[in-house]
Amino acid sequence: MSELRLKLLVWAALLLLGSLLALLGLRGLGELFRTAQQASTLEQALNLIEPRRAAPGRLEWLPDDPTPRPLEPFRRDEITSDYLLAHEELSHTHFTGETTGLRSYFQSGALEDALLMGQGPSGVMVDWKHRLRLHFYAPDGATVAFSDTYWYAQVSRQSPARLAERTLEVVMQLDDGNWRIHHWRLLQERPLPARLLPVSTAGVRGVNYQPRSHPFDLFGPGYEPREVLSDMRIGRMLGLGTWRVFVPYPPPPGYRQRLESFLSLAQDQQVRVVVTLLDGYTRYRFEDFPKVFAHLEELAPLLRHPAVWLVDAKNEPDRDYARAGQELVIEFLRAWSRALRYYSAKPITVGFIEPHPALVPELEVLSFHHYGTPAQLERRIEGFMKHQKPLLLEEFGFHTQRNKLPDPHSELEQAHHYQQVLQFTHRYNLGWLAWTLYDFDRGAMPGGRAVERHLGLLRADGTPKPVVQVLAGQPAPPLGWSERLGKWLVFWPLLLLGMGLLLGWRLWLTRRAA
Amino acid sequence: MPRKILLVLLLSAVLALEVALFWQQSRTPAAPPPRPAALHAIRAEVSPAGVRFRGEGWFRVRLFTPAGPLVSEGEGEVFIPYRRAGLIPYRLEVGGASLEGTLRRRPGPAVTPLQPKVGARAVRLDAPRQPSLVLHPLDAQLNVAEEPVRMKVFYPDGGQREWVLPVVRQLAWSYFPPGSRTGILKVVVQSGTARGERAEVDVLPGRIRTGALLPLQPEAATSGRDRWALEVQGLRDEKGNLAPDGLAVSLIGGALEDFFLTRSAPQGRLPLSLPLPDRAGSYPLRAWSEGWMSSEITLRARPAVRVVRLPLRWSGKRLRIGPVVDALGALPDDGTPLRLRVVNPAGRLLLEESVPLVNGQALWTPPPLARPFWLELELAGQRARLEVPRP
Numbered sequence: 091m092s093e094l095r096l097k098l099l100v101w102a103a104l105l106l107l108g109s110l111l112a113l114l115g116l117r118g119l120g121e122l123f124r125t126a127q128q129a130s131t132l133e134q135a136l137n138l139i140e141p142r143r144a145a146p147g148r149l150e151w152l153p154d155d156p157t158p159r160p161l162e163p164f165r166r167d168e169i170t171s172d173y174l175l176a177h178e179e180l181s182h183t184h185f186t187g188e189t190t191g192l193r194s195y196f197q198s199g200a201l202e203d204a205l206l207m208g209q210g211p212s213g214v215m216v217d218w219k220h221r222l223r224l225h226f227y228a229p230d231g232a233t234v235a236f237s238d239t240y241w242y243a244q245v246s247r248q249s250p251a252r253l254a255e256r257t258l259e260v261v262m263q264l265d266d267g268n269w270r271i272h273h274w275r276l277l278q279e280r281p282l283p284a285r286l287l288p289v290s291t292a293g294v295r296g297v298n299y300q301p302r303s304h305p306f307d308l309f310g311p312g313y314e315p316r317e318v319l320s321d322m323r324i325g326r327m328l329g330l331g332t333w334r335v336f337v338p339y340p341p342p343p344g345y346r347q348r349l350e351s352f353l354s355l356a357q358d359q360q361v362r363v364v365v366t367l368l369d370g371y372t373r374y375r376f377e378d379f380p381k382v383f384a385h386l387e388e389l390a391p392l393l394r395h396p397a398v399w400l401v402d403a404k405n406e407p408d409r410d411y412a413r414a415g416q417e418l419v420i421e422f423l424r425a426w427s428r429a430l431r432y433y434s435a436k437p438i439t440v441g442f443i444e445p446h447p448a449l450v451p452e453l454e455v456l457s458f459h460h461y462g463t464p465a466q467l468e469r470r471i472e473g474f475m476k477h478q479k480p481l482l483l484e485e486f487g488f489h490t491q492r493n494k495l496p497d498p499h500s501e502l503e504q505a506h507h508y509q510q511v512l513q514f515t516h517r518y519n520l521g522w523l524a525w526t527l528y529d530f531d532r533g534a535m536p537g538g539r540a541v542e543r544h545l546g547l548l549r550a551d552g553t554p555k556p557v558v559q560v561l562a563g564q565p566a567p568p569l570g571w572s573e574r575l576g577k578w579l580v581f582w583p584l585l586l587l588g589m590g591l592l593l594g595w596r597l598w599l600t601r602r603a604a
Numbered sequence: 605m606p607r608k609i610l611l612v613l614l615l616s617a618v619l620a621l622e623v624a625l626f627w628q629q630s631r632t633p634a635a636p637p638p639r640p641a642a643l644h645a646i647r648a649e650v651s652p653a654g655v656r657f658r659g660e661g662w663f664r665v666r667l668f669t670p671a672g673p674l675v676s677e678g679e680g681e682v683f684i685p686y687r688r689a690g691l692i693p694y695r696l697e698v699g700g701a702s703l704e705g706t707l708r709r710r711p712g713p714a715v716t717p718l719q720p721k722v723g724a725r726a727v728r729l730d731a732p733r734q735p736s737l738v739l740h741p742l743d744a745q746l747n748v749a750e751e752p753v754r755m756k757v758f759y760p761d762g763g764q765r766e767w768v769l770p771v772v773r774q775l776a777w778s779y780f781p782p783g784s785r786t787g788i789l790k791v792v793v794q795s796g797t798a799r800g801e802r803a804e805v806d807v808l809p810g811r812i813r814t815g816a817l818l819p820l821q822p823e824a825a826t827s828g829r830d831r832w833a834l835e836v837q838g839l840r841d842e843k844g845n846l847a848p849d850g851l852a853v854s855l856i857g858g859a860l861e862d863f864f865l866t867r868s869a870p871q872g873r874l875p876l877s878l879p880l881p882d883r884a885g886s887y888p889l890r891a892w893s894e895g896w897m898s899s900e901i902t903l904r905a906r907p908a909v910r911v912v913r914l915p916l917r918w919s920g921k922r923l924r925i926g927p928v929v930d931a932l933g934a935l936p937d938d939g940t941p942l943r944l945r946v947v948n949p950a951g952r953l954l955l956e957e958s959v960p961l962v963n964g965q966a967l968w969t970p971p972p973l974a975r976p977f978w979l980e981l982e983l984a985g986q987r988a989r990l991e992v993p994r995p
Binding site: 094158180183184198199200202203204206207213215225226228229230232233235244246249250252254256258259261272273274275276277278279281448 | 607664666668669670671672673674675685686687688689690691692693695697700702704706721723724733736738740742745746747748773774775777779
């Protein structure tokens, strides 16, 4: 064998070995990745189930029908436990595709149905508020038949979220010490429809309200009805008949009484209220739905209050796209807005900065926020007109912080800004809510932004800013020379400074090269 | 040089092959996007094997089952193997549009085998709770059929009864009376043409109402060897059925003793052989079972030996008793108990014990008690009393 042939053979063998190792390595990496992903899915599935266990009002037994023998309390506990575990196992299967545990909770036809879930797409399925009524308890104590009416929410990647109440007829049997679902039958299904209510936003003039004494905590312990009443009277004098308020989630203790007091005052003062819910909630997890739903049921009588004009499902959810995922946020809000309409019987909106088209069909009022220029506002309004929905400029404002660099504003500029914005709202016949009634000289601001303190129509001491003239229908006072030159006074010095620095750097480079 | 040419040729060939492959792939026409179906034109159909949707074009179907959503999509036809009876809500989706509807599946006829559940497996004739049957007549798809169930009960006395049970809440059920005769009761169910194995109930006699406690040997000596013989007989229920095997019968020792004994009585009778107590006397006795109580009988225990004389003498510090001889001139059995009672001069009992006789004799050491005291001895009814003086 020649030397050349030997070398070629050695090289070929090395190449083959290298390829083999690379393939094995890739396969190993793939396997590692798959295992890690599986572990992650299982953990997520457990996280899906855990919050449901802590949810209030998870299962309730309604009075029993007459049965051959009374159901003993310990048997009822067993059945309750095994029935809930069966639903948890279904949720687990639906999320992971894993069907191993189903046989512990299902048999016969119910097992056949449950096993089909292992073939379906993975997604989140949550059920809550089970209300069981016992119809039959066998004389031998080994068979029960009951009906169960409960709520559920389902969401998967391929389809819009579904929120429905259903009634199921279930037969469970005691096998080897465990109660299992053998037979079930769907008797009723009531999905919450997006049946919209008639509403108009034309002529709506209002304000986003934060109290001066404790801003961004209206329904906290500092709630003071006299302050609210006084502010409402001032608001009415300014022609602001619609007030937007925020109910935080999780809510502070005693918030319900405070909201009720606020709505009563609003009704007395003929103020219409936009109630914004889930303020501060940013997780958008369907597994939180049982708790969020319980919160809604608690709030429902207040949302039906005559003073409530509009229910805002969430403030600026677009800010949470990056953290929670845009698709999940939209599907959560779809289900949430339907639940809100069901419980409140009021028109629904979502306080988007930029409304999401997928959610527009679910809403009576298309809300948007605008802190840009009036010219941009006009373009945006024209863009939203295609949805053919009542439009609400739910937030707009103009700060009056004189030392805000690089964009200081004066109160006169604010008046001019409002004048231009209100012209557009008038032209396009859309409602508006200003941000906000007062400047704030106390309390913490969102994100620690100082500019939030200077967005009021009134100063922190309650004296009016020039913008009040605009609200009263008068033209804004003319701008002074400082306002006209204000931006240039900032721009030119900065430009000169920048150019000087650049020149100095070039000189330094030239000298160094020399 | 040839090596380099070889390498270049090889690389060129590989490159040419890859380029050809990519070119071929790019030339392959991509599948055209499916034509969307018209939602309102889609027809749904429930078949035994599942739910079928037919339409012109592509669409997606979502069924909302009790177990969760089932999703399938396709062009022209979509089939989902969901077979449960009841309501089947669905949603048809094409692009961003959707249409919701509801189907309803009725269960089919029940199929063989039916699986009746009968409880209890054994039942007393006069038990307050009658036996019952629960049945879920299943169709071929494991749905509970709606057709009524025919239940036939065949009694041990040859009689039979028939019931027609409606299927309500996914089950048919009924109590059935156990009849009046003991034996095996057979239950047969039928739903349409479907049948199941027969179920059986063991019908046992009712509660005991009659019986007798007979003293076969009511008198015996307290020898430790002799026993009373008696028998509980004729245990029957109200209808004259013999008591079931294993029936528990208790013997209660009247008002005189706290005697209590429970035995099981096979075949309605319970022969007993009871040991005697130590003391001679009369002992009343009753038998009891399930509320029935026999009349009282009296058993008598007589002394085992008749002692003519009880010889006693001190041997040092110990008292020697015996040798004792009975009326026949024989020694009493070894182990015959001799009772001793120590009483102080005021008549208060200080000590009581029993000493067994061996070869007609016993030795007793007085306890270290304050003397004098009296010692009372009793053997088979013969008594003696002596003073134990100060040492």
